[in-house]
Amino acid sequence: LLLVNVPHIIADARSLKILFNEMSTIYNCFLHEQEPHLPNNEIRYFDYALWQQEIIKNEQWSSQLIFWKNRLAGYENLHLPLKGKRSPSMTYNGSHVQIEFDAILISNLRKFVLLNNCTIHMLLLSIFYLTLRAYTNQDNFLIGIPVSNRNHERLENIVGFFVNLLPIRILGDPKTRTDLLKEVISACMSAYANQAIPYDYLAQHIQSNRDQSISPLFQVMFNLVHDDSMELHFSDTVIEPIQFNGVVSKFDLTLSVSINANRIIGDFEYNSDLLDRNLIKDISEYYLSAL
Numbered sequence: 001l002l003l004v005n006v007p008h009i010i011a012d013a014r015s016l017k018i019l020f021n022e023m024s025t026i027y028n029c030f031l032h033e034q035e036p037h038l039p040n041n042e043i044r045y046f047d048y049a050l051w052q053q054e055i056i057k058n059e060q061w062s063s064q065l066i067f068w069k070n071r072l073a074g075y076e077n078l079h080l081p082l083k084g085k086r087s088p089s090m091t092y093n094g095s096h097v098q099i100e101f102d103a104i105l106i107s108n109l110r111k112f113v114l115l116n117n118c119t120i121h122m123l124l125l126s127i128f129y130l131t132l133r134a135y136t137n138q139d140n141f142l143i144g145i146p147v148s149n150r151n152h153e154r155l156e157n158i159v160g161f162f163v164n165l166l167p168i169r170i171l172g173d174p175k176t177r178t179d180l181l182k183e184v185i186s187a188c189m190s191a192y193a194n195q196a197i198p199y200d201y202l203a204q205h206i207q208s209n210r211d212q213s214i215s216p217l218f219q220v221m222f223n224l225v226h227d228d229s230m231e232l233h234f235s236d237t238v239i240e241p242i243q244f245n246g247v248v249s250k251f252d253l254t255l256s257v258s259i260n261a262n263r264i265i266g267d268f269e270y271n272s273d274l275l276d277r278n279l280i281k282d283i284s285e286y287y288l289s290a291l
Contacts, residue, residue, distance in 0.1 A: 002232075006019070008161070009161060010160065010161055011161060012148075012160075012161050012162055012163040013225075014148060014150065014162070014163075015159040015161070018158075019159055020231065022038055023232060024232050024233040024234060025037075025038065026038075027232075028233070028234065028235050031235060039157045041154070041157055041158055042154055043155075044158065045159065045160030045161075049160075052198070055196075056201065061196060061197050061201075064194040064196060065205060067190070067194045068167075068197065068202055068206060069205070069206065071169060071190070072142070072167060072169060072206050072217070074140070075140055075141065075142055075167075075217075076141055077141065077211075077219060078138060078141035078218070079136055080132075080136060080219070080220075080252055080253065080275060081135065081275075081276075082275065083274065083275065083279075084274070086213040086274065087213060087273070088212060089212045089213060090212065090214065090215065091271065091273045091274075092248040092250060092271070093249070093271065093272050093273050094247040094248045094270060094271055095247055095249075095269075095272040095277065096247060096267050096270065097267075097270070097280045097281055098266065098267050098284075099265070099266045099268075099285075100263065100264070100265050101263075101264040101265070101288070101291070105264075105291060106263075106264055109291065116178075116181065118185055120259070121188075122181065122184050122185050122188055124222070124224065124257055124291075125145070125168070125184055125222050126177070126180050126181050126184040127287060127290050127291055128143065128222050128287065129143060129170055129180070129184065130177075130180065131286050131287045131290060132220060134286065135279075135283060135286075139170070139173070140169075141169075142169050142217055142218035143168045143218060143222050144168070144217070144218040144220065144221040144251070145165070145168055145188075145191075145221070145222055145223065146163050146165055146166075146221070146223055147163065147164050147166055147192065147195050148162060148163060149162045149163055149164040149196075150162050151196075164195055164196075164197075164198060164199055165221075166191040166192075166195055166199075167191075167217045167218050168184070168187050168191055169187060170183050170187060171183065199217075200216075202217070215251050219251055219252040219253070220251055220253045220254065221250075221251050221253075221255070223255070223257070225256060225257065225259070226259055226260070227258045227260040227263075247269065249269050249272070251271070252271050252274055252275065253268065253269070253270045253271070253275065253280070254268075254269040254270075255267070255268055255287070266284065266287070266288070268280050268284050
């Protein structure tokens with residue numbers, strides 16, 4: 001049994017792929033008595049961290065901070081129907097409900113994306129917004145999305161935590177799904193252009209009075225994952241991953257959509273202390289039918 005325990009604070013998903021690829025390369029080279037040749041990175045994560053600290057010190061994010069203050073002014077926290085009161089501080093007990101897209105739906109989604117010049121991420125995010133609006137009667141909330149934040153080729157093969165979280169806010173009052181999709185595209189593109197500010201730094205400047213019972217800025221997340229699974233490839237060994245069933249939920253609700261060549265699966269991870277399982281099943285079914 002090989003157990004690799006990597007705290008998420010020091011490595012993102014991309015880093016784990018790099019780590020597993022290098023472990024496989026080293027193992028297979030040693031097995032055949034060869035010298036492994038790994039990428040010779042010009043910089044390390046330490047250099048990136050120093051650069052980020054220097055930017056904070058010199059207030060080089062000032063223009064992006066102004067953008068976010070204007071973009072997020074007057075937003076509201078999202079209030080999903082809770083099964084009880086929140087505790088004074090956040091809890092992270094979680095569970096999940098899964099849905100699977102059928103072949104006809106997958107084909108229709110891919111055609112729609114091509115015809116409307118958008119990404120499947122933006123399309124699925126827009127339907128998630130519609131679903132949340134239907135269950136809360138709110139339209140002024142934020143949805144968090146992760147970005148890889150590796151904006152330079154020299155960062156591509158470095159192990160470290162680069163991922164950042166961006167708050168997406170839908171402005172205006174889109175009357176149709178076409179209008180909503182256009183607004184989601186605009187919101188995502190403007191967020192991508194101002195993604196350098198770390199989530200915790202942004203939260204400190206936008207939300208000065210932190211409510212310890214909820215996550216800063218947004219209570220729900222949307223994540224699209226292209227399922228190129230992380231695996232070890234040892235040439236003389238058959239390796240089988242063991243599924244770990246422990247579930248925590250960092251937010252009230254997170255929808256993670258996993259896509260590969262033939263399947264699309266949606267996973268609704270929710271805080272089981274706050275949200276009832278039947279509610280999440282209803283939300284997942286509504287989301288699927290809205291597509």
